[in-house]
Amino acid sequence: MAIESPYAALLAALPIERHEIEILGSTTRYWSYGDPDAPTTIVVAHGYRGEHHGLEPVIAQLPGIRWIGPDLPGFGESTPLTEASHDIPGYAAWLEAFMSALGLSESAILLGHSFGSIIASQALANGLSPRGLVLVNPIAISGLDGPNRLATAVTVKFYRLAGRLPVSVGTWLLRHWIVTQFVSSAMVKTTDKNLRRWIHREHHTFFGRFATRDVVVEAFEASISTHVGEFAEQITVPTLLVAAELDEITPIDAVRGLHAKLADARLTVLPGVGHLIHYEVPVPAAAAIADFVAELDGASPGSVGAEGDPLP
DSSP, X not given: OOOOOTTHXXXXXXXXXXXXXXXXXXXXXXXXXXXXXXXXXXEEEOOXXXXXXXXXXXXXXXXXXXXXXXXXXXXXXXXXXSSSOSSHHHHHHHHHHHHHHTTOTTTSEEEEETHHHHHHHHHHHTTOOOSEEEEESOOOSOGGGSSOHHHHHHHHHHHHHHHHSOHHHHHHHHTOHHHHHHHHHHXXXXXXXXXXXXXXXXXXXXXXXXXXXXXXXXXHHHHTTOOGGGGGGGOOSOEEXXXXXXXXXXXXXXXXXXXXXXXXXXXXXXXXXXXXXXXXXXXXXXXXXXHHHHHHHTOOTTOTTOSSSOOO
């Protein structure tokens, strides 16, 4: 039986267009959601092994905003980079070039989720100056220092093994159903059975949509090579951190420490959720983003996205 997205109706009400552009050798596919003339544009950098669909539950809550959701090079429908490496500096250079090509370097808000939070932060450290920065499930400390050291060690060995095996075997291992189900089950926190089933389906649908084995392994090494905290002193734009109380990758105390280091930041902690804010609690996440946008605009909280049946 098909499992319908809980957010399908809201998403269906949005105008959505697919585009592509050449950036650093990657044919980058991206999607535009909402009114192209909306006063606020948010550009999204998604998480590791994700793609543009992942943030759609949040996007659907804020119809008054124009969203630009690219697939990172080598993931989803975007081809790999040929003029840069699939590491944090390479992805940050791609993000800077992508926003510049769309004329959004200074006018848009940049949102980074998980792995995307590191990429976005490196881009700002390089000199990108968006109107504001939103980090959802920010990676505030090294992935190697997360709360579950055993699981981290096993994960590192798994990806490095996949990188050493013959390409066909490594690719098969990375896309194996059991691996995807294990990761999905480890992260999901909701007790809603229907929502859990839908989240698992999303991971099984999109987790394996990568271009090559090498891209996945290179990006994994990038994901554990640095963290947002290393760029904190260079991030001076208004910043919103949307963090999870039960995040199994970055403990909430580390996010609070990151918050204290940032020059102009506000922190929203969502209770009872882990590293899947975008899937499990998109409504309060979107509400925090709406208030942040209103603050940047000098408007009253709750006024953003008030068209088309927004947040309850």
